[in-house]
Amino acid sequence: xxxxxxxxxxxxxxxxxxxxxxxxxxxxxxxxxxxxxxxxxxxxxxxxxxxxxxxxxxxxxxxxxxxxxxx
Amino acid sequence: xxxxxxxxxxxxxxxxxxxxxxxxxxxxxxxxxxxxxxxxxxxxxxxxxxxxxxxxxxxxxxxxxxxxxxxxxxxxxxxxxxxxxxxxxxxxxxxxxxxxxxxxxxxxxxxxxxxxxxxxxxxxxxxxxxxxxxxxxxxxxxxxxxxxxxxxxxxxxxxxxxxxxxxxxxxxxxxxxxxxxxxxxxxxxxxxxxxxxxxxxxxxxxxxxxxxxxxxxxxxxxxxxxxxxxxxxxxxxxxxxxxxxxxxxxxxxxx
Numbered sequence: 001x002x003x004x005x006x007x008x009x010x011x012x013x014x015x016x017x018x019x020x021x022x023x024x025x026x027x028x029x030x031x032x033x034x035x036x037x038x039x040x041x042x043x044x045x046x047x048x049x050x051x052x053x054x055x056x057x058x059x060x061x062x063x064x065x066x067x068x069x070x071x
Numbered sequence: 072x073x074x075x076x077x078x079x080x081x082x083x084x085x086x087x088x089x090x091x092x093x094x095x096x097x098x099x100x101x102x103x104x105x106x107x108x109x110x111x112x113x114x115x116x117x118x119x120x121x122x123x124x125x126x127x128x129x130x131x132x133x134x135x136x137x138x139x140x141x142x143x144x145x146x147x148x149x150x151x152x153x154x155x156x157x158x159x160x161x162x163x164x165x166x167x168x169x170x171x172x173x174x175x176x177x178x179x180x181x182x183x184x185x186x187x188x189x190x191x192x193x194x195x196x197x198x199x200x201x202x203x204x205x206x207x208x209x210x211x212x213x214x215x216x217x218x219x220x221x222x223x224x225x226x227x228x229x230x231x232x233x234x235x236x237x238x239x240x241x242x243x244x245x246x247x248x249x250x251x252x253x254x255x256x257x258x259x260x261x262x263x264x265x266x267x268x269x270x271x272x273x274x275x276x277x278x279x280x281x282x283x284x285x286x287x288x289x290x291x292x293x294x295x296x297x298x299x300x301x302x303x304x305x306x307x308x309x310x311x312x313x314x315x316x317x318x319x320x321x322x323x324x325x326x
């Protein structure tokens with residue numbers, strides 16, 4: 001049972017390390033999936049919009065982490 | 072016709088390469104512990120534990136892989152694409168911060184020394200029979216790292232017909248390379264540029280994940296399948312720009 005718990009923890013750790021980073025990605029995906037088709041972006045600029053948001057999430061998170069003072 | 076072939080190669084080739092590189096990182100981490108166990112408590116038990124875990128993992132791929140075909144492709148792409156994105160962007164973020172010196176690099180030699188010391192206690196017991204502690208340690212690490220490889224293989228394989236085979240070929244090739252080097256060297260592969268590999272795999276996974284989520288959601292991509300290499304290049308450019316920016320920020324905060 002203990003190794004199953006370890007595997008479960010490892011699998012969770014595959015996707016989530018910084019909670020705010022993972023949450024921001026999921027929020028943006030939800031916005032894109034539910035929002036973009038409604039404003040008519042789904043067909044022409046949907047893919048580009050999806051990438052742009054994810055790139056911004058990555059840039060913001062990495063720069064925010066880099067600005068934190070080291071412990 | 073040419074476009075079809077290019078599209079097929081883009082997916083198959085990048086799937087094999089991405090699965091190979093991603094699996095290589097995980098195999099190196101597992102090999103470090105299996106080598107520590109084997110050298111301290113006996114090779115028979117270490118190899119039996121690792122072999123048992125590999126058999127379980129192969130069965131998981133054999134069962135789960137074909138099952139994915141029963142689910143509509145766009146649903147698989149959406150769900151697996153989201154998981155690949157979370158995984159890939161996490162690796163890319165970490166690799167950028169490591170390259171910028173904000174997070175310490177992973178040290179296989181230190182991991183080997185730590186595991187060797189842990190295994191030294193009680194070494195020599197059960198030299199003839201199988202050593203349960205050694206077997207369990209080798210099984211656990213192979214299961215843990217192998218679970219990540221299985222996820223990657225299934226994730227890469229979910230992108231389309233025939234890609235599960237391509238991803239499996241990449242993962243098995245990585246396993247063979249690492250086992251071969253491990254047998255030849257009998258010590259951990261400390262010189263593998265792990266962060267460079269994680270950087271490259273993070274970029275590839277982020278590109279694949281973004282594309283699959285878009286495909287699954289029915290969003291349009293300029294150039295169709297050709298958007299995959301374009302996404303990979305775009306993520307690489309962003310990551311390459313972020314590394315020096317993080318170094319500058321670190322100095323500014325430190326100063």
